[in-house]
Structure formats: C-alpha cells, structure tokens
Amino acid sequence: MHADVDIPTEVQRALTGFLDIQQERLAEIGPELAEQVQAARDATSGGKRLRPSFCYWGFRAAGGDPARPILKAAASLEMLHVSALVHDDVMDSSDVRRGAPAAHKRFEALQRARSEASGVGGDPVGFGIGAAILLGDLCLIWADEMLHTSGFDAAALARASKFFDAVRVEVTAGQYLDLVAQASGEADMDRALRVLRYKSATYTVERPLHIGAALGGAGQHLIDSLSAYGLPVGEAFQLRDDLLGVFGDPAVTGKPAGDDLREGKRTVLVAYAVEHASEVQLTEFDRLFGRPDLDDDEIQLLREILQDSRAVRACEDLITERTEDALEALDRAPLADDAAHKALSDLAIAATARTL
Amino acid sequence: MHADVDIPTEVQRALTGFLDIQQERLAEIGPELAEQVQAARDATSGGKRLRPSFCYWGFRAAGGDPARPILKAAASLEMLHVSALVHDDVMDSSDVRRGAPAAHKRFEALQRARSEASGVGGDPVGFGIGAAILLGDLCLIWADEMLHTSGFDAAALARASKFFDAVRVEVTAGQYLDLVAQASGEADMDRALRVLRYKSATYTVERPLHIGAALGGAGQHLIDSLSAYGLPVGEAFQLRDDLLGVFGDPAVTGKPAGDDLREGKRTVLVAYAVEHASEVQLTEFDRLFGRPDLDDDEIQLLREILQDSRAVRACEDLITERTEDALEALDRAPLADDAAHKALSDLAIAATARTL
Incomplete structure (x- = not known):
C-alpha cells in the first residue's frame, strides 16, 4: 500500500506473536486447546487487512509516531473481524470462507475423524457449531486483550x-x-x-x-x-x-x-x-x-x-x-x-x- | 450475606443502570435492538450473584475502601456469566434456564409470533440460535465495558x-x-x-x-x-x-x-x-x-x-x-x-x- 510500511506483514506478525503466547497459556489447561489455537491461526491468515489499514492511517492522520506499536493495536481489529466472521458463518450456515471450510465445518470434520478413529462419539454437527461459537468468543476476548496489551499508555488506551x-x-x-x-x-x-x-x-x-x-x-x-x-x-x-x-x-x-x-x-x-x-x-x-x-x-x-x-x-x-x-x-x-x-x-x- | 452491604441489590442496580445506557445507545441503531436489551435484562435478573460476592470480598480482603465503586466492577462478572450461560445453552440445546425459556428459545418464540402475525418469515429455530449467539456476544463485550467504566483509575484497572x-x-x-x-x-x-x-x-x-x-x-x-x-x-x-x-x-x-x-x-x-x-x-x-x-x-x-x-x-x-x-x-x-x-x-x- 505504501513504501514506508508493509501493513499486511506487520499485522500477520502481530497476530502470530499473540497467538504463540496464547498457545502456551492454553497448553496449561489442556492439549485439546491446540485445536482452537490452530483454528484461530488459520482464520486470521489472509484477508485484505482493510480494518488494520484504516486504523494505521487514522493514527498517522492524527500525527501519531509510526515508531509506536500501532500495528500491534491495529491487528486487534483483525481478531475482532474473525470473531464476527466465525459467528456469522454459524448463523448463516455458510460452509465456505475464503475458499476453505468455515470454522464450524472444520471442527465438524475434526470430530467426525475423531469418532471414526475411536468408534464412539457424539453428533459432529453439534460439536462443530459449539466449537465455532467458542472460537468466536475467544477471538472476541483476544481482540480486546491485543488492544490493551499493545504497548500504548493508559491514557491513549482510554481514548481508544x-x-x-x-x-x-x-x-x-x-x-x-x-x-x-x-x-x-x-x-x-x-x-x-x-x-x-x-x-x-x-x-x-x-x-x-x-x-x-x-x-x-x-x-x-x-x-x-x-x-x-x-x-x-x-x-x-x-x-x-x-x-x-x-x-x-x-x-x-x-x-x-x-x-x-x-x-x-x-x-x-x-x-x-x-x-x-x-x-x-x-x-x-x-x-x-x-x-x-x-x-x-x-x-x-x-x-x-x-x-x-x-x-x-x-x-x-x-x-x-x-x-x-x-x-x-x-x-x-x-x-x-x-x-x-x-x-x-x-x-x-x-x-x-x-x-x- | 453481611449487614454492611446488600450485594444482590447493588449488583442489580449496576446491571440495570448499565443496560439503561446501552438501551439508549442501541435505540439509535434501530428499534429492533430493544429485543436484545430486554433479553439481557431478563437473563441478568436473579441468580445467586456468587461471582460478584467473591469479587467484593476479595476487594475487602485486600483492604479496599467499600466507598469505591467495587460493586459496579463486580457486576461485570455477572454480565460475563450471562454470556457464558447463553452460549452454553445454545451448545447444549438446553431449553430451560432458571425456570424460564433459554435465550435461544425466547428468540425463537419471538420470531414465530412475528412470522405468524405477518404471514411471512424464515426459520424460527435458526433465528433463535443466531439471536442468542449475538446476545452472548453483546454480554461478553458489555462485561468488559462495565469493568473498565466502573470508575476505578487506570492503574487499578490495569492490575485487574x-x-x-x-x-x-x-x-x-x-x-x-x-x-x-x-x-x-x-x-x-x-x-x-x-x-x-x-x-x-x-x-x-x-x-x-x-x-x-x-x-x-x-x-x-x-x-x-x-x-x-x-x-x-x-x-x-x-x-x-x-x-x-x-x-x-x-x-x-x-x-x-x-x-x-x-x-x-x-x-x-x-x-x-x-x-x-x-x-x-x-x-x-x-x-x-x-x-x-x-x-x-x-x-x-x-x-x-x-x-x-x-x-x-x-x-x-x-x-x-x-x-x-x-x-x-x-x-x-x-x-x-x-x-x-x-x-x-x-x-x-x-x-x-x-x-x-
């Protein structure tokens, strides 16, 4: 978009770094949670990064110093967007997102494979929907955490x-x-x-x-x-x-x-x-x-x-x-x-x- | 619970006051949103208020001044709890909560009545689930907003x-x-x-x-x-x-x-x-x-x-x-x-x- 900053690369770096930390935290709760983190990684990959781009240029428009961690803060909007998309796909029963299975279909396939392997197991469709609701919740929570741990001071965060x-x-x-x-x-x-x-x-x-x-x-x-x-x-x-x-x-x-x-x-x-x-x-x-x-x-x-x-x-x-x-x-x-x-x-x- | 503070009453007051403000904000977006606010009011009524009680006494245990808006902050945990319950009921297909219809059943009935009145309209079950997912999202967002607008200073909020x-x-x-x-x-x-x-x-x-x-x-x-x-x-x-x-x-x-x-x-x-x-x-x-x-x-x-x-x-x-x-x-x-x-x-x- 502009010679002085590669917004998609910086946004991807911020998302990956944040999810690396979350993965460690969630591993303490249980190995099963790796499935949620992986789903979040896939869902936050790609896309046009429009929202972070507007956020970045709003910051620059206000005279913000580009050396500040604005793209870490801006990446929170991408996390928020993924939350909305994941829940939206459940509500619309949309099975495809960005050319790949939507989150609920992905979890459904995971559960189907798991119950075929073990010979026991419940309803994969219900599991897929439930797991996608939780993924959307996690991304909604993480969006907030990304913003307020981005590195801006309390006064700037209070304004935002x-x-x-x-x-x-x-x-x-x-x-x-x-x-x-x-x-x-x-x-x-x-x-x-x-x-x-x-x-x-x-x-x-x-x-x-x-x-x-x-x-x-x-x-x-x-x-x-x-x-x-x-x-x-x-x-x-x-x-x-x-x-x-x-x-x-x-x-x-x-x-x-x-x-x-x-x-x-x-x-x-x-x-x-x-x-x-x-x-x-x-x-x-x-x-x-x-x-x-x-x-x-x-x-x-x-x-x-x-x-x-x-x-x-x-x-x-x-x-x-x-x-x-x-x-x-x-x-x-x-x-x-x-x-x-x-x-x-x-x-x-x-x-x-x-x-x- | 204790002579010097009526936790359930104060928590209810905080929830009602917060939802009154949200109702005004949402009315600017559209009259339909009154349905979401009413569902949030009903879902946050009653309950044992256990989480706000523990929050309050954690504050007192640390020597916090009871004149501070601790019960406004504590009420945010009740909002968070409602978010979890609403999504949990969707995931479990639990139709009853605290003796009343669960949120998704309530929205389903609303849509059924609406489409019977108009003679047109889509799937009430799908509407109920979608509307309950959104109610849970709103309560999750509001929990955070309740906490950080409770009146504590930025340093206390950063610790919490x-x-x-x-x-x-x-x-x-x-x-x-x-x-x-x-x-x-x-x-x-x-x-x-x-x-x-x-x-x-x-x-x-x-x-x-x-x-x-x-x-x-x-x-x-x-x-x-x-x-x-x-x-x-x-x-x-x-x-x-x-x-x-x-x-x-x-x-x-x-x-x-x-x-x-x-x-x-x-x-x-x-x-x-x-x-x-x-x-x-x-x-x-x-x-x-x-x-x-x-x-x-x-x-x-x-x-x-x-x-x-x-x-x-x-x-x-x-x-x-x-x-x-x-x-x-x-x-x-x-x-x-x-x-x-x-x-x-x-x-x-x-x-x-x-x-x-």
Missing part, C-alpha cells in the same frame, strides 16, 4: 477504548438487524441501509480510523472529519461487496457463485430490486430468492432480474457517489501527514473498485 | 485486567474441554477434573477474588492465598452443582429433574461411576446416559447406578475435603479485614452446602 466499545457493539447490533431482515422475509430499504451502516461502514472504516486516530491523540475535529470520509467509503465498500456476492468470480470472492442469493441476503441491492421490479419479475424473484438449492440457471435468472430492475445500476451509482463524497471530505480533513492523505485516497478507491 | 483476561479465556477453554468430553463419549476422570477446574473453580471463585483483590491493591502473597482458598471452594461448589443436576429438586435448580443425565454431561460424578461400576451397571449406564428422551424410570435407574457405584459418596467426600482445605487456607490468608474472613467463610459453606 471508547471507540473500541462502540465498534464491538455496533457490529453485533448490525448483525442482529441483518438477522431480523433475513427472518422477516420482507425487503425493507430503510433496514437494508441501517445494516449497511452498522454491519459494515462503521465497523470496516469509520471506527478503525477513530481507534487509530484516538491512539494518535486526535481532537474532535479530526474524529468528525474521519467520519465524513469513512462512513461513505464503508458504505460504498459494502455495496461493492454485495454486488460481488451476486456477480463475483468465486476465484476472487472465495465463496460459491451467487451464494448470497441462496442465503437470501437482504442487501440494499435486493431491497432496490424488490421496490422497482415488475409484478412478473417480483413473483419470480420471491419464488427463487433464498432457496439453498438454487441451480446455475436459477442463479442466472435472479441476476437478470437484478439487472433489469436497474438495481445493479442504482448500486453502481451509489458507489460512485459515496466514493466521491469521501474523497471530497478527505480533501477538507485536517490531516497531520500528507502520506495519510495519499494512502486514504488510495484505500477509498481500492476498497470500492470493481476488481477488489 | 490481567485477571479479567485470564478468566474470560479460562472459562471459554473450559467450555471447549467440556464439549470435547461430551463428544468423545468417553468417561475420563482427568478431563472431568480439568473441566471442573477451568469451567467452574477459577471462573466462579478464584478469579472473581483476584479481580476484586487486584482492584483493592493486593500483593502477590494475598493473590496466592486467595487461590489456595478459592480453587477448592470452586471445585466443591461445582461438585455440589453436578450432584444437584442429577438429584436436585427442579423447584430449586430451575431445570427439569435429571437434565444433566439427558444431556450426557461428563462430570466428575459420572467419570467416577464409570470407573467403578460393575460390568452389568456399565452396560445399563451406557445404554441410557445422554439420551434426550429418558423417562422418569430411566432417570431413576441411572441415579441408582450413581449411588450403588459409590460415585455419590465419593463426590460428597470430595466436597467435604475441599471445603475443609479452603477454610484452613482462609485461616492462614493475610486478610486486611475481619469482615472478609467471616464473609468468605460463610460463602464457602453456602456455596457447597446441600441446600443451595
């Missing part, structure tokens, strides 16, 4: 913890809104926009910026400016992600093609289509959308309805508009560092572009 | 957070050991004793004492003395709880009679019975134990095997021995306060007695 508390609650609340939306079976643009904001925009962009900026000693004016940039970037990022969930290449997304259509994800894209589809389109859409057994032709039919109702066009327009808003806000923001301006501008474009 | 990190990881690790034990279908005394220690003894007694003592400024000698008292009390408490899970009165335990036998809980009681049962008893035990559909006669048969194999006697002996060890350790502990000695002595007896 206000935003860290906020983001943890917001993403969980956003998940609940999403769950209610899926369960309601109703398309509701207002709710889809709130899910977009709390499950994604604050969580992926705004709060990571705030946490970094608070650690760097930011005042309220910079915090507000980072919201003006971060919220639209976060919304545009999620709108792009929603389009990729329907039209994306499995080789890029790491998920089966059209997976969001099988899951019945009530995104802004879907809410727009339902509001603007013809009666014939709507009948067809309702018949197919959210069915776990959709075949390729049915996926294609749903895609065409999303295209023909102009929902795709509307999402692309929103992405463009939000990204432009963000870049304008960035130009007005009182950043302490020109490198931060360049990096945040690049991140806004990368996070919302067609190819990511 | 070491133990708070430990207890959160230990209880989650203990749950995983327990899950592996249930799934293995094998009785294993070593593993049952480790579950006893990490899922209960450190979590219910030792760490709450440490957190309170650390907030009160305890040195290492007192911390170690509180372990010498707290671990055996915690183990005796859980052994009593395991006996009540099999032989307890549903009116007292708030769970159906023999529920632990239907769940197939691999307790120390069960591990002892399996190690010492005759071949005939063992065949009968294996046939019935862990079957969700056990009737009253079958429950009675399992109870008789636990009695006849002397497992009940062995557990009662362990409880007596551990409680005596704890009381002796208490007499040697360098407590700053005679009231703490009296209260911790009373708590040891109350937590391990037949009637609790």
